[in-house]
Amino acid sequence: KAGVTQTPRYLIKTRGQQVTLSCSPISGHRSVSWYQQTPGQGLQFLFEYFSETQRNKGNFPGRFSGRQFSNSRSEMNVSTLELGDSALYLCASSRVGGGNTEAFFGQGTRLTVV
C-alpha cells in the first residue's frame, strides 16, 4: 500500500512569487492535514480537509490556502512568498476525519524562499 506522497520534494522560489504543493493521501484516507515545520516553531498546523471541505484552519495569514479534490488529493498554495515562509511543509492523511485515528505523514516539501 503506497504511503502519503508529496510533490515536489524541493522548491526554490523568489520573494513575491507563489507556490503550489501537492499531497496524495493513502488510498482510502479522506482527511488531509498540512503542517509547517521550522527549527524555531516546530510543527504548526495549517489546515485540514475532509471530503473537499476545510474543517479547520490554523493561525496563518490568508496567503496560505488549500483545497481538496474529489479523489482526496490536496494542494496548498502560498502567494506572495516571504523569506519567513522557508520551511518543510508536511501533509498527513488519516482514514476518517472524526474520531481517534492515526495520521501518517508524507516526506514533505522543502521550500526555500530567496
Add this chain to the structure above:
Amino acid sequence: GENVEQHPSTLSVQEGDSAVIKCTYSDSASNYFPWYKQELGKRPQLIIDIRSNVGEKKDQRIAVTLNKTAKHFSLHITETQPEDSAVYFCAVLNNAGNMLTFGGGTRLMVKP
C-alpha cells in the same frame, strides 16, 4: 486553542538507560495522544498512541502513560539504543478530530 508543552527539549542518555519525555495539554476534552519519531531528514513516524479510556499502553521497549486528571502524558523508552536517537514529538488531537497540536519536540541522543 489547545496548548501542548513538551519537556525536556534535549535529552542525552547512555545506551541501555531509560528515557522519559513528558507532555502537558490544556483541553480536557482531548482524547487521543500520539507520539511521533522524526529522524534527521525524514518524515515524522507514529511510534505509539494512547486513547483517553486507558492509562497505559506498551509496545516492546516503548510505553506511554496518560493522566487525564492532571492533563499530562509521557513516553517511556527502556533499554535505549543508538538507533533511538531522533526528535520525538507528542501531539494532541482536538475533540472535533480535525487538528493535531504538537509539542515542541525532544531531541534524544543515545550515546554508545
